[in-house]
Amino acid sequence: MSDDSRADDQSPDVTRRRFLTALVSASGAAVAGVMAVPLVTSLYPTAAAQALATTTIDLTPIEPGMQMVALWQEKPIVVVNRTKEMLATLDEVEKKGILRDPDCNVPQQPPYCKNKYRSRVPEWFVGIKICNHLCCIPHYRPKKGSVAPWWLGGFHCPCHGSMYDLSARVIKGSPAPHNMAIAEYDIDLHKMQVVVTKMYPKAHLC
Amino acid sequence: MSGFAKWFAKRSPLPEMWREHMAEYYAPKNFNIFYYAGSLLLLMLVFQFVSGFLILVHYVPTAGGAYDSVFGIMYDVDYGWLIQYAHVDGVSLIFLLLYMHMARGMLYGSYRAPRELVWVIGYIIYLAFMAEAFFGYILPYSNLSYWAGTVITSLFKSIPWIGGWVTTLVRGGTGISGDTLGRFMALHVALVFLVIVALVVIHILYLHKVGSNNPDGIEIKENKGPDGHPIDGIPFHPYYSVKDLFGFGVWLFIFAAIIFYNPTFFHIFLERTMSTPANALKSLPDVTPPWYLSPFYAMLRSIPNKNGGIILMCVAVLFPFILPWLDRNPVKSTRFRLVTRIMLLVFFANFIMLAYLGEQPPLPQFFLPERLGAAIYVGFFVLLPFVSKMEPTRTPPKRVHYHAH
Amino acid sequence: MRIRKKLRRFDMKRLVVVLGLVGFLGSFSPNGYAEAHFELKTPHYAFNKATIAAGAKLFAKRCMSCHSVKYMRYEFMKQDLGMSEADVEKYLMLPNGASFKGGMVSAMPPRMAHKWFGVSPPDLSQIIQYRGQDWVYTYLLSFYRDPATPSGWNNHVFPKVAMPDVLAPWGGIVNGQGKVLKKGSESPAKFKAQVTDIVAFLRFVSDPSVFQRWAIGPWVLGLIAFFTFTAYLLKRQYWKGVK
Numbered sequence: 001m002s003d004d005s006r007a008d009d010q011s012p013d014v015t016r017r018r019f020l021t022a023l024v025s026a027s028g029a030a031v032a033g034v035m036a037v038p039l040v041t042s043l044y045p046t047a048a049a050q051a052l053a054t055t056t057i058d059l060t061p062i063e064p065g066m067q068m069v070a071l072w073q074e075k076p077i078v079v080v081n082r083t084k085e086m087l088a089t090l091d092e093v094e095k096k097g098i099l100r101d102p103d104c105n106v107p108q109q110p111p112y113c114k115n116k117y118r119s120r121v122p123e124w125f126v127g128i129k130i131c132n133h134l135c136c137i138p139h140y141r142p143k144k145g146s147v148a149p150w151w152l153g154g155f156h157c158p159c160h161g162s163m164y165d166l167s168a169r170v171i172k173g174s175p176a177p178h179n180m181a182i183a184e185y186d187i188d189l190h191k192m193q194v195v196v197t198k199m200y201p202k203a204h205l206c
Numbered sequence: 207m208s209g210f211a212k213w214f215a216k217r218s219p220l221p222e223m224w225r226e227h228m229a230e231y232y233a234p235k236n237f238n239i240f241y242y243a244g245s246l247l248l249l250m251l252v253f254q255f256v257s258g259f260l261i262l263v264h265y266v267p268t269a270g271g272a273y274d275s276v277f278g279i280m281y282d283v284d285y286g287w288l289i290q291y292a293h294v295d296g297v298s299l300i301f302l303l304l305y306m307h308m309a310r311g312m313l314y315g316s317y318r319a320p321r322e323l324v325w326v327i328g329y330i331i332y333l334a335f336m337a338e339a340f341f342g343y344i345l346p347y348s349n350l351s352y353w354a355g356t357v358i359t360s361l362f363k364s365i366p367w368i369g370g371w372v373t374t375l376v377r378g379g380t381g382i383s384g385d386t387l388g389r390f391m392a393l394h395v396a397l398v399f400l401v402i403v404a405l406v407v408i409h410i411l412y413l414h415k416v417g418s419n420n421p422d423g424i425e426i427k428e429n430k431g432p433d434g435h436p437i438d439g440i441p442f443h444p445y446y447s448v449k450d451l452f453g454f455g456v457w458l459f460i461f462a463a464i465i466f467y468n469p470t471f472f473h474i475f476l477e478r479t480m481s482t483p484a485n486a487l488k489s490l491p492d493v494t495p496p497w498y499l500s501p502f503y504a505m506l507r508s509i510p511n512k513n514g515g516i517i518l519m520c521v522a523v524l525f526p527f528i529l530p531w532l533d534r535n536p537v538k539s540t541r542f543r544l545v546t547r548i549m550l551l552v553f554f555a556n557f558i559m560l561a562y563l564g565e566q567p568p569l570p571q572f573f574l575p576e577r578l579g580a581a582i583y584v585g586f587f588v589l590l591p592f593v594s595k596m597e598p599t600r601t602p603p604k605r606v607h608y609h610a611h
Numbered sequence: 612m613r614i615r616k617k618l619r620r621f622d623m624k625r626l627v628v629v630l631g632l633v634g635f636l637g638s639f640s641p642n643g644y645a646e647a648h649f650e651l652k653t654p655h656y657a658f659n660k661a662t663i664a665a666g667a668k669l670f671a672k673r674c675m676s677c678h679s680v681k682y683m684r685y686e687f688m689k690q691d692l693g694m695s696e697a698d699v700e701k702y703l704m705l706p707n708g709a710s711f712k713g714g715m716v717s718a719m720p721p722r723m724a725h726k727w728f729g730v731s732p733p734d735l736s737q738i739i740q741y742r743g744q745d746w747v748y749t750y751l752l753s754f755y756r757d758p759a760t761p762s763g764w765n766n767h768v769f770p771k772v773a774m775p776d777v778l779a780p781w782g783g784i785v786n787g788q789g790k791v792l793k794k795g796s797e798s799p800a801k802f803k804a805q806v807t808d809i810v811a812f813l814r815f816v817s818d819p820s821v822f823q824r825w826a827i828g829p830w831v832l833g834l835i836a837f838f839t840f841t842a843y844l845l846k847r848q849y850w851k852g853v854k
Contacts, residue, residue: 038285047282051712455839466828481740
């Protein structure tokens with residue numbers, strides 16, 4: 001009896017079965033696809049993780065000439081309150097011709113930081129305090145003549161001696177190839193705070 | 207493609223397994239609505255695994271972090287609410303299907319020879335699901351988790367001599383704590399789940415060895431056609447694979463409707479007391495079990511003696527194991543045994559009533575119905591050997607009763 | 612033969628439906644809280660984003676000095692309710708140092724709260740799931756003056772509660788028999804509306820997925836229904852020949 005039912009396979013039936021099977025497969029695939037969306041998106045960074053992804057830094061305690069280091073996505077962010085004298089050294093260093101990439105042609109910084117200050121606001125430098133050579137954390141050496149007789153102020157890495165100016169632009173002779181990376185950030189001088197948001201995708205950290 | 211098919215068939219057992227269990231597995235053609243439950247349970251097992259896995263990604267098994275991690279999923283994870291509700295609602299829907307599945311077995315004598323072991327293995331799966339649900343229940347570490355965990359694990363204390371030792375072992379300490387969460391998570395995610403999957407595979411293999419029963423309780427293999435296949439049988443694939451696909455669709459619709467429009471299902475699938483964190487100093491005003499364990503709880507507390515209640519509950523839970531040997535009627539299906547059918551329907555209604563009673567506060571007005579309910583439950587099994595031997599029984603037909611649909 | 616016919620009509624589908632109904636109706640259990648013998652009132656309101664946003668502002672002003680809803684991040688108020696970031700900062704982010712991506716946490720230090728009230732004011736993220744909206748609504752409207760308690764306040768729905776009647780300035784003060792001792796700054800109808808808004812906000816906080824569920828639910832169900840229909844056609848096509 002059961003085989004008789006299968007002997008009913010005349011052409012229209014088989015065609016109809018093929019059509020219906022295709023239809024069921026397509027709608028089943030659609031259902032499966034819809035179900036896959038929450039499955040995959042639930043693995044995205046959660047709202048809690050995203051909250052930790054940005055760091056807000058309060059600028060009020062940073063005296064002129066001082067630095068502050070804050071943690072952002074497990075990386076050190078250095079904020080320097082640069083004085084007028086410090087800003088003047090940025091031109092001096094360029095005149096001396098000792099910078100490898102004074103015009104920041106290599107995109108180590110977001111477009112709004114592509115200037116000699118490498119920041120949104122000249123007085124406030126916000127960068128990632130990681131040496132571009134092999135990822136050590138350089139020292140902040142603002143005092144003139146401290147690292148070398150000609151030293152105008154900047155960052156000096158203790159691991160292999162890479163040197164940077166007060167905009168973290170790399171000085172010739174350093175093993176580090178590029179300027180230190182700058183992350184994307186917002187600054188609000190009324191609230192006196194900086195919010196570091198995300199990594200600038202084109203920059204090479206180290 | 208045929209070249210590859212031949213190459214593959216020479217090396218893989220899958221093609222002949224496909225033939226044995228799907229394309230040439232002849233199942234009775236008169237399956238009714240109850241028979242959707244088996245494949246739906248398989249579907250739900252997959253859903254519970256997937257949703258559970260995605261919850262495990264975010265879950266933190268510590269006393270301080272568990273509750274926040276679970277609600278972190280609800281609030282912070284994209285579609286976390288969907289995955290969480292699916293997992294919780296899935297538990298209640300699985301038990302609904304299990305009860306439908308077992309009711310079918312009892313109505314049609316699917317536990318009778320030669321399928322006794324299919325029944326026994328299936329009943330072990332039911333108990334494994336109860337354990338799995340219990341361990342999972344504790345993991346969110348809500349106040350209900352804490353007190354339900356405390357109450358159930360203290361049942362072990364009544365085991366003679368080693369009771370206290372067992373209880374401490376299960377809890378990982380003197381009371382429910384973060385250590386309990388660690389071992390319950392291991393049990394829930396790894397051990398009991400794997401046991402369930404293995405038992406389900408064995409359950410199906412044992413069934414396929416003897417062939418499926420049907421609502422008329424007659425053995426289709428006794429009536430073979432000229433081609434050697436049962437006259438009342440049809441190959442599982444494509445007939446039941448296609449029918450089960452339709453069943454999946456209907457079921458998915460119900461499942462999605464619940465998740466999207468009534469995710470706590472009137473706070474029955476997800477109790478209100480799950481929404482407050484564990485507090486060792488503040489026990490719940492009413493201790494009620496989830497609905498699917500409620501009938502046994504009602505029987506437990508119907509006996510005013512602590513050990514007596516536990517013994518009754520254990521007897522009630524374990525009695526169905528010997529059901530195949532209690533039924534002594536030559537005919538399998540209660541379609542032809544009116545007395546047993548009525549007893550069975552009373553048993554089902556009584557089970558539902560016990561479930562309702564188990565959720566009520568422990569007030570004197572409920573004691574008599576609970577005791578009556580326990581008596582009816584146990585009475586069914588005690589009376590069955592005698593009733594089945596003596597009841598008027600109609601002769602089942604030679605061919606199954608089937609109407610085209 | 613008569614018995615045979617009776618059994619035939621008692622088909623499985625009907626049995627399942629009947630048992631299902633019995634089970635469904637029988638599984639409703641009354642709210643088991645021994646405290647809530649006081650009859651609960653139901654708030655009536657339109658559950659929409661505007662109501663919830665109004666409730667959020669009231670909650671921030673009147674409740675957040677003690678109570679947190681820590682799972683509710685401020686950014687969800689923007690994402691799910693459409694409030695502007697400026698509005699969220701102005702009306703909701705009142706505790707100092709609150710972060711937009713952080714949860715709505717009260718400024719009250721938990722240990723001090725324990726010292727002052729004997730118990731920490733609980734986090735209210737899940738209060739509607741736990742107690743139900745009727746309970747919370749009635750609770751907020753059921754405070755009365757009671758000289759016998761340490762705080763001077765009591766509540767019909769939650770006897771000897773440690774919380775004082777924070778809303779008294781707006782809702783007025785009554786004694787245990789309901790006699791008005793002091794009128795509030797709002798009319799009774801306006802006050803009830805404000806309490807309703809707060810309840811609506813708490814209901815949203817208890818389950819913020821609600822709007823997302825209602826938005827995508829019809830599409831998901833529609834797609835599944837379509838799939839089921841095609842599967843039914845296929846099943847019928849195969850089963851036509853089975854006799």
